[in-house]
Amino acid sequence: MTRPFRFEKGESTVEILKNAILNGLYDQHYRGHELLAPALLDNQFGDQLWLSLRRELLICRGFTWAVAFITPNMLVPFKVVMADLAAKGVAGTIITGDYLGFNSPTVFAELLKIPNLTVRIAQSAGFHAKGYLFDHDGYQTAYIGSANFTRSALLKNTEWVLRVSSATDAALTAQVERQLTVLNQTSQLLDDHWLADYQARWVPPVHPAAKRVQSSLITPNAMQTAALRELHALVAAGEHRGLVVSATGTGKTYLGAFAVKDFRPRRFLYVVHREQIARKSLTSFQRVIGGPASDYGMLTGGRHDWNAKYLFATVQTLSQPEVIKRLGPVAFDYILIDEAHRVAAPSYQRVLDHFQPQFWLGMTATPDRPDNQDVYAAFDYHLAYEIRLQDALEAGMLAPFHYVGVQDYVTPAGELIDDTASLHRLVASERVRYVLDQLDYYGYCGQQPRGLVFCSRQEEAHELAAKFSAAGHPAVALTNTDSPTRRRTAVDRLEAGKLEYIITVDLFNEGIDIPSLNQIVMLRNTQSAIVFLQQLGRGLRKYPGKDYVTVLDFIGNYKNNYLIPLALNHDTSRDVDSAQAETRLPGIIGVSTINFNRVATAQILTSLAQTKLDSMRALRQSYQELKNKIGRVPYLYDFYRYGSTAPQVFANNPRLAHYGSFLVKMGEAVTLSSYDNRVLSFVTKELLNGKRPHELLLLDELLNYGTCSLTHLRERWRAVGAYDTPAVRQSVADILTLSFFDVKAGKETKKARYGGRPLLVTTPDGYQWNAQLADDLGSNPEFYRLMTDAVTTGLTLSHNYDPGQMFTPGHRYDRRDVCRLLNWPLDVSAPMYGYRVADGECPIFITYHKKDTDQRNAVYNNELRDGQSLRWYTRSPRHLDSPEVQQLLAGVGTDQPAVTLRLFVKRSDAAGKQFYYLGTAKIAPGSVREELLGPKEKAAVGMDLVLDRPLTPRMYELLFD
Template sequence: MNDALTNAVLAGLADSQYPANNFLGPRLLTNSQQETIWQELKRQLADCRGFAWTVAFISADMLAPFKLIMEDLAQAGISGTLVTGTYLNFNTPRVFRELLKIKNLTVKVTPGPLHAKGYLFDHDGFQTAVIGSANFTRSALLANQEWCLRISSKDQAGLTSRLKAEFNRLARDGQPLTEAWIKDYELGWQPGQQHMLHVKHASSSIKPNHMQTEALAALDQLVKSGQHRALVVSATGTGKTYLAAFAVQAYQPRRFLYLVHREQIAKKALASFKQIIGGPASDYALLSGGQRADPAAKYLFATVQSAARDRFLQAMPKDAFDYILIDEAHRAAAPSYQRLMGHFQPDFWLGLTATPERMDQQDIYQLFDYNLAYEVRLRDALAEKMLTPFHYIGIRDYEKDGITSTDASSLRWLGASERVDYILKELDYYGYDGDQPRGLVFASRQEEARALAQSFSQQGHPARSLTNQDSQAARQDAVQALEQGQLEYLVTVDLFNEGIDIPSLNQIVMLRSTQSSTVFIQQLGRGLRLFPGQTFVTVIDFIGNYQHNYLIPLALAGQKISKDQLRQQLSRPDFAGLSTVSFSRIASEEILRSLDKVKLDALKELKEAYLERQQELGRVPLLMDFARGGKVSPLLFIENKSLKHYGAFLEKMGEACPMSSYESQVLSFITRELATGKRPHELDLLKELFALAARGKEARVAGKALQKRWQALGFYDSSDLRKSLASVLSLDFFNVKSGKTTVKDQYGGEPIVDFENNADYCLNPKLLDPSPAFRRLAADAIATGLFLAKNYDASRQFTLYRQYDRKDVCRLLNWPLDVSRPMYGYRITNQVCPIFITYKKEEISEDNKKRRRSAVYDNQLSDGQTLRWYTRSPRHLDSAEVQELLSGVAIGRQATQVLVFVKRSDAYGKQFYYLGEAAIVPGSAKEELLGAKKPAVGLDLKLRQPLTPRMYDLLFAD
């Protein structure tokens, strides 16, 4: 560590040629899309043995995620000290009270105008300091243009000694934070000007925001192009009612009808439209169960229940309205809406919804002619500051004797007094923005909701349960009581997933299993509407032993992604704008357990994604449709072992894809071996050959012409690559056993492309006049592969930090044969040695003996750049392959190129991250006895490219 630290400091401050450790060297920290200062502080906290901070300003909106980390640190017996002050009255009495809740944090308040911002972390044998402009506020740590310097030093270093001495002086002179001190401070505290910045004042003139302007332009274009229907998807709270009013104002209809399922929403919409459009009050009318509308009104706002009645429809001709808007349009497939849509014939129908996805598979997009005019999802809205930022806190549900809540937990467990005590303690600990909690609690069943509301109230937190058995008047009364502060919590069972407007909510509490990503986002969005003076919403998710826990990171990702990507979400959660996502260590383990039991690329999951995309497009979607949009990656189809190709999936969905057996085999080859896009060369050649054949020309490409084409495209090229291309497309590369046949035979057994006279590439004559289905699906697979290839650097064999499996590596190293099956951990061929390392062997299944034996290889990352790696056993220092590896190492001329591929554990599948080339450290080779006392040789591998913090977190962080 001493040498690594010394080199890192020298590389940062003296000469960049020193072998730097990315985690120890000096580094300028800023906020960007790739990295924030908060992420660095989180990383340091997770690895520290203690910390000492001096921070002038602290905001309540940054304390929730900090508290979660502190709770995890408390479990490990780690504590810290914070010195802050009262400069400019920035730190509120509430902030000090929230800090007092953190039991493993000692807080000192120093007199005088403290304006320092420094974060000092103790590690084993060294310290890391982060010093600069960033206070402990959400804006400073996540968004502002801040500069902070991170620098590490040894215990005995002068910088460390000076920092500690200065901190100790401040702490010694500081006043311990106590409730008595806070009360005295509160008496004289006056809010500084900065505390008034968040209050939003109503504008006398409402104008479209950036996203509304884009949506209005898209709607205008649809109208001008002669379309008669359109759908706008806009997250709850993003101003879709104002957007609708602006759209209607621009259209200037003769008569307008607004339809929605609830009178409360219709009333609010009427007020918003009147505010935007203006005009006399007589132009506006409300039609509902208790209201009779003026038939002459220009703008009619109606509940669908009233508008669908015979009396109303019989009085209204089909062309009574030239513009009709359906709010909450995901309900438009219901019979009452369909009756209205069947009766009226306006010039234009507009649908508005926050969640077009329906679990009953009704095609909402079809109802609006598949014209998706605009889409504002949750991430977009948060990034555009259209919603209140949230802090999501995922913690474990109440645990007793090693048992947590499950989907089958009894009411006796869910309503137990010990569980209620635990819930209330956590709600108080993570807090809320405001003077008192205004929380919406989602419970798992009605009996639980009633029991929790009663227990909350008995413990001094007034609460009321609401279920579908309560009347609309009772619901409105409860919401009003919450907004007026008479209640602190409403406890419900999926009742308020949509159609409820409680802008003052400051806590969302989830006490139920997540059964749907859509419902999760609906519930999350309940409290995100902008509200004067409110800067954040706390979302607390109590995660039990639920079967569908994996849906939580899936919903937060906003897309159906692979298991590996979901694990990344857990190891490094992030979100848009000023929102944060945090999981406790134990909650993460609960989610990982549920993730291990599910198959995300199962046909059921893919069918749901297919039907959803089909509804959006109004036609059969192809792989490229998933690449360009939708909520599923095309790789989930491509890598599904039960599917030969996408055509096989389409046939399961009832779509005929007639093609010959040989065409099916070739399509399978293109899909499984090439369409992942890890090398674009084969795809580009096939694209050109198929295009020539389709135009009736000779399907032949000259080798020299291909080289020029690759040069123009910036593709990597070499004579070995061209030999590999011929080997792959002739299928000779796949002439390896797979069951009773070879892989080559499974792909047709004959060359797809012939390499003639070492000069030209020619397409197999069987593919010159293919079936329409093959032509379409092959072109789609090739286009998708080339689209995915944009994620890789085509000018190199491998792209740093991208994923490859063993077969990919064999092909990209231009080896003549796929030898991935017998390769195991490494293989030396032509002075190149790819090494495959599974870092955390302890996560391997206990019932797999072959893999369990490999757990004796302890591949440790010592400094962020150097890995201890072991050969297979038995091997000795004088073994031929060891000598080949060590050739030239002692004199600095390593003969064998070592390429390092790493995955965190076997639970992460077959894909390894490419960490680049590595140099064998001279003198590090030692013969060691491993496992059953068999000898192996250990070597230190120093990565030529030091790991980035992101990759370290993903692969090596505990």
């Protein structure tokens, strides 16, 4: 939970604010504060304005906004924050108006639902203000600029907003408060009476976009164009099969029609499992391809257009022996199988075995099946193109969504309901009322709800439908026992507005098209990320007037909570730290938002702490899925290329020496000598992370040519922008000769663990492999491939880092990385603990949230004081005249201190061994004091470390809140 910023005891609020203002408005060398200094904000570089406003809301003790225009599509994430503030007793005021009729009656109705919000209607003509004022302890912050409270303004548009903080008695604050006081006095309280009057006189404004006349010509969008290019290349290469993965609602049918039009087949066959889909697809193909209606026909139970040029068939009819026999093996030169994830079924297999077209095209939104069907094999592992959900949202191909993760109902006894609870608890009147209250509070886009509710049990679905209906929300339950006719009738009634909700048990995960859906409600355990995305996707198809979809997920106390942020962010990396960050911080995909309330966040983090994302079982599953996808043994670079498990996860696994040893566990034949195993382990464990490209570039040269001159190596460094100093040249030599690792590591040195001898030898001109490595790489193709894969993957991962400096701010490093990247001659990470002073460098490692107050490091209160400095202490016993302290203090207050301080911070011990690099820091003159710490009152020296590069709000929230 985000905590309010508080000034340290004894610190002057005035001094901190004065320095922040001077930093922003006079001289950037003043000790500024990232969260208090004046700043110009926009929506660039993933730092949307909404994230700044959200943070201010979470730490404020009250707020007043004067904002002219508000849109319903920004109110859902706002309501999530307001619900958390209500639990803390924090309230606010919004002053808005009816200027130009921009604000719809829906906006005012939704604002009235927020209990801790007062809304006032400005009476002045032409009210067009755009200002946000937040009250904090001892100061206030104002955001003033061009941004209204609309989705486009806060998430997408180019906006300029000035943020200024000042003491409560400052002239600027007084001026802003006077303006707000006048607005308050001259405004009218929003109530039901005013809203009814406004509703009666409101005329929707006509937006320029509404006047445009849409062309009847259908042309491919950018993603469809890219997919068509790949399909054309497959055909040109003489391949006969290809698969396109296209998220639901992204124009998959039109893409297929464009592909067929491009191929110009003599005859074409379209195969799908439902007649309704076949009929709709026929219409779409005819719109794209054109030609007489007689060219298009159906092959279904009730219709047999045998001679149609473009034939649309259901697989149930097509696969019947008498039907398929009538159609010869070469009757069609192009066949498209829609919903191709079904191809393992016997009916589809009969079709695939019988026909021999020039090209098979498979199309699906869900190729990765929870039942382990190998969809890719049916199409010769030719994945022509993927249009994933996140890409489609970024491209505006789908309706945006606002996901809200809220905790499920808590009983009076304090028990959190989940879907394993008894039926009478799941359908208890109190729980149903709670669910309906949440649905009403977070709302929907449109005049009435059209919702699809997923629950766990058939009895639950029927009971919920009855209680929803009794409460005035007409609903019907549908399960797999219902006939297709009853299902279609229910969908028609929902689309006609006669029903508000369809409640089902996994029935509509796929194969259902209800474009008008404006709510997706999840009242069940998330067992599978695939199913979760299928259910989410039901509501994302675009529909006239549907500006967004509200997704309400009632999160109970179950072990798979952690799948939710991973699925929403399409994070398959199995990196725990990334998963925690995705849970703590709000997600934004295009103009869609991902929001977890405070309690739901805590539940998911607890679930993550109890889950081993990178277990061997998980890695085996990931391996098999990727092998099925590409049709061969996958290597580390394949995991990177296809967005699967992060290669670093294999490298960091203590049970694996290298990826070759994992292949052995998977039953693959890999033969390596003991020495080759040790060398490959070294490259994997020490270099594959890509945190420095220097060694990898040298190994790449040696793998390709056997030798490399120093001149050519430096040219390669220069080509990628890598820094080049005598120290780094010596460090690279120390690493690759293994002298860096000549330190004790258990029963043997690390040098011995990695082979005991230098990987390379120096020549008068440069470098070459040692004799044994040269021989082994030349004689063992498996070894050569694994080495090349590790080096190639490492070089690819190195693109995530700035090669022009030792460390990239905002990225993670462990102590061993730091020793290597500081060019130290030995790996001294084991005894380093909190810091080490050597060779003019001092890396400092801080764990901010201590788990146990009795731990040794817990006595050092590394308090973040003003957004740019931390109070830090040396180890004890240390005194002001200790040699180590004197080294640290040499040159303090000058432009050239004797020691460069580098600050590495992790949130807690649960984050593992890696620390985020925050940048260099300087000791604040006058802050150095000798103090007695801990119960034994041992002497240590405390000082303020001032970051040279202020924290970003995102990093502040991730590490320190």
